[in-house]
Amino acid sequence: MRATQETNALAKRLVISALAIFLTSTSIAAHAGQAWDRIEKNKEMVVATDVANPPASFLAEGNNLDGFDVAVAREIAKRIGVNVRFVTPSWDVITAGNWQGRWDLSVGSMTPTAQRRRVLDFPAIYYYAPGGIAVHAKNTTIQSASDTSGKKVGTQAGSTYEQYLLGTLNIDSDGQVPFMFQVKDPVMTTYEGEATALDDLRLGDGVRLDAVVVSQQAILGAIKSGYPIRQVGGPLFYEPLGVAIEKGDPELVGHIQQAVDSMKKDGVLKQLSEKWFHADYSSTIRSDS
Numbered sequence: 001m002r003a004t005q006e007t008n009a010l011a012k013r014l015v016i017s018a019l020a021i022f023l024t025s026t027s028i029a030a031h032a033g034q035a036w037d038r039i040e041k042n043k044e045m046v047v048a049t050d051v052a053n054p055p056a057s058f059l060a061e062g063n064n065l066d067g068f069d070v071a072v073a074r075e076i077a078k079r080i081g082v083n084v085r086f087v088t089p090s091w092d093v094i095t096a097g098n099w100q101g102r103w104d105l106s107v108g109s110m111t112p113t114a115q116r117r118r119v120l121d122f123p124a125i126y127y128y129a130p131g132g133i134a135v136h137a138k139n140t141t142i143q144s145a146s147d148t149s150g151k152k153v154g155t156q157a158g159s160t161y162e163q164y165l166l167g168t169l170n171i172d173s174d175g176q177v178p179f180m181f182q183v184k185d186p187v188m189t190t191y192e193g194e195a196t197a198l199d200d201l202r203l204g205d206g207v208r209l210d211a212v213v214v215s216q217q218a219i220l221g222a223i224k225s226g227y228p229i230r231q232v233g234g235p236l237f238y239e240p241l242g243v244a245i246e247k248g249d250p251e252l253v254g255h256i257q258q259a260v261d262s263m264k265k266d267g268v269l270k271q272l273s274e275k276w277f278h279a280d281y282s283s284t285i286r287s288d289s
Contacts, residue, residue: 034101034249035105035245035246035249036255038101039080039252044082044083044084044085045082045083045084046084046086046102046103047077047084047103048087048089048094048099048102048105048106049073049087050108050193051088052194053194053218054218055276057070057109058195065086065088068272068275071272075268075272076260079258079259080255089103094106094110095116097246097247098119099246104245104252105244105245105252109129109241110122110244111242112171112172113160113169114170114172115170116172116244120247121249123252123253123256123257124261125240125241125260126241126242126243127241127273127282128240128241129239130234130236130239131160131213131239132213132214132215132216132231132232132236133183133211133212133233134201134229134230135232136204136229137229139230144182144232145183145232145236146182146183147232148182148183148186148211148213149184149185149186151186151210152186152208152209153186153187153210154200154209154211155188155197155213155214156192156193157191159194159214161213161214164181164236165186165188165213169237173240176240177238179238189209194212194215195218198212198227201229202222219231264283
């Protein structure tokens with residue numbers, strides 16, 4: 001009798017588990033492939049991006065979004081022939097997929113990783129970025145990446161920089177430059193954006209953080225803005241950054257590819273990169289950054 005009850009209980013759990021998987025996959029499938037139809041019908045492209053990632057994206061005067069990613073998104077929409085509207089969910093929500101039609105694409109400096117490719121497609125790479133380490137200007141003990149091992153390190157939650165610090169980063173893109181994990185066993189603090197990590201670093205050497213690992217563009221932008229920080233060594237790794245959409249929308253893939261390709265050919269991507277980063281990151285991985 002007991003064996004029968006256990007068998008029935010196991011069978012019930014299996015049915016419930018199978019039903020949950022079915023409902024989840026059905027929910028995702030209900031939205032997959034519909035983004036382009038929605039864009040075409042509404043004449044509007046809803047773009048998810050970061051609200052605190054200068055100079056790629058940030059809130060400017062008048063509480064309006066601005067920055068490189070924002071400009072790229074606007075240009076993509078212009079070339080497709082639709083309006084653009086921005087939303088700013090948290091980064092970990094964007095990268096998790098299963099968007100449920102809340103936005104159509106992400107133009108937010110996202111790196112294609114093996115994990116992200118399970119739930120997202122990356123129709124176009126629009127620039128390449130080096131990751132870097134920054135410390136407070138008064139710090140004298142951290143002179144190389146390995147010196148950061150075991151230190152208090154801040155980074156953006158859900159980012160490739162967090163994965164780098166965890167030793168799990170696996171970039172899945174053609175032409176990726178090999179890299180080594182140079183920072184071992186950091187005491188990590190994560191933030192919603194790169195800017196907030198840099199804000200904590202500028203409070204003082206070791207006050208909250210000993211170092212941050214973020215994009216080199218964010219570090220150089222903070223230095224230009226007067227933050228009392230300095231960059232340590234060269235790039236930790238280079239990453240291709242792309243437009244992301246949910247899987248199963250070939251029409252949207254085609255339109256995005258066509259828009260970004262034309263921006264590369266006519267030099268608009270190069271112009272936007274030089275405007276916001278004071279360097280051309282648009283066409284290839286740089287070895288002189």
